[in-house]
Amino acid sequence: MGxxxxxxxxxxxxxxxxxxxxLETIRYYEKIGLLPEPARTASGHRLYSNGDQVRLRFILRARSLGFSVEDVRSLLGINDGRPSCADVKALAEAHRGDIRKRIADLRQMDRRLGEIMAGCTGAETPDCALTDNLFEDR
Amino acid sequence: MGxxxxxxxxxxxxxxxxxxxxLETIRYYEKIGLLPEPARTASGHRLYSNGDQVRLRFILRARSLGFSVEDVRSLLGINDGRPSCADVKALAEAHRGDIRKRIADLRQMDRRLGEIMAGCTGAETPDCALTDNLFEDR
DNA sequence: CTTGCCTCTGTACCGACTACAGAGCGTAAC
DNA sequence: GTTACGCTCTGTAGTCGGTACAGAGGCAAG
Known part of the structure; x- marks a missing residue:
């Protein structure tokens, strides 16, 4: 055994x-219905089966890909039964669109910030191009 | 008058x-101390001065550049008095670092998602490369 | 004077956890 | 045997940055 x-x-x-x-994430996923209630010892301590482990790993991987908890619920077939590959593909494409929009928004922030900071000398004076810019009457 | x-x-x-x-954002910023308590009419309705407007615009612009509320507090000099240009620059550089890390994370998500979806046929069957991948025993 | 829209306050809700208090259990050492 | 430590249990509150809503009151037009 490895x-x-x-x-x-x-x-x-x-x-x-x-x-x-x-630790608490596991109890949270149980509470919101992503994980089923596990077996218990006589004194009430939770015992997780191999199947529980596989399911939790699925959830954590999907979350790490940025899928929302609701998305994970769909992927697991909790909402409307097991999804077809077409359903999964649609969900994933939509999610990818979200990711790309977020990237675009962040890139724009970075660019704007760069522009504004260009005039920022870093001197020890209270005069600052960045704050001046934000206070500007435009 | 324009x-x-x-x-x-x-x-x-x-x-x-x-x-x-x-509408509610304004009251929220007042509550958390970003905006000062404004003047009031006799019956208690808030009245905002031109200065209030300038300050709120600053806050909204800073937030739209992704600065956190705590960052805005610092930029406004609420924490330790009015910051120097050096302080502002340091804050902005750190924030830019955060933005770039978030972009990198999202790009990695997008890339991983693309790799996994490559095998996703979009067929109307329950077999799906994406879910299989997430369930895989690795 | 009524209608309709504004404002006021406090509080609950969102997502996705995370942390903590106070109680109980399990086991190893002494 | 008992004591100490560490794990588990439960429920609840806090995080961030707002957003929404209920119920009460104000204000102006028709």
Whole structure:
């Protein structure tokens, strides 16, 4: 058995440690219905199966690609049953559009900031091209 | 007097309309201390001076450049008195660094998404390269 | 005088977590 | 056996930057 091979029953902190997420995130995903309620020990401690681990990994990867929690819900088939490849593709294309818009917005911010800062001397005086620009009566 | 020339006393909705922000945003900035408490009519309605308008415009412009509310507080000299040009430059450079990191992160997301979607046929079947990839045991 | 729109206040909600308080459980050492 | 430590449980509050809404009151036109 390899070091990272799945084990049948993991506690919450073990699962979080393996997948590199915050401890509380797991409980949060359970609360909002992304993760099913796991098995419990007699005293009420959560026990995560290999399937739980696979599902959480899916969620974390989708989130790391920038999909929203609602998107993940759709990808998992929680809303309307398991989505077709066409559904997934549409969701992903829309998401990519969002990402590109956000990049464009940030690039514009960077460019504007660069323009305004061009006159910023960095002197120890209160006169500053940047603040002057923002106060300007345009 | 031009159409957009400043007028001494504006009501909240007039100010919001002129500067193109949400009505409630103004009250919010007052609450968190970015805007001072304005003058009031006898019955308690807010009246904004030309100076208030200049200050709000500064805040909105800074926010549109992506500065955080805390950054704006510093730029306005609310924290430690009016900042020097050197202070402003340092703040702006740090902020630009943040913007560029966010762009890099988004570009990586876009790239990864593109790679994964390459195998996505868009067929009406439940088999999908994207979801398969996220479920994969790696 | 009524109608309709403005303003006021406080509070709840958004997304996606994260943190913390206070209680209980599990186990290893002594 | 008991004590100490660390993990888990629950519910709730805080983060950021607003946005929305309820319920009350003001103000001007018709």
């Amino acid at each position: 070091i990272t091979s799945p084990r049948a029953e993991l506690k919450r902190a073990e699962l979080a440690g393996r997948l590199g997420c915050n | 159409i957009t020339s400043p007028r001494a006393e504006l009501k909240r909705a007039e100010l919001a309309g002129r500067l193109g922000c949400n």
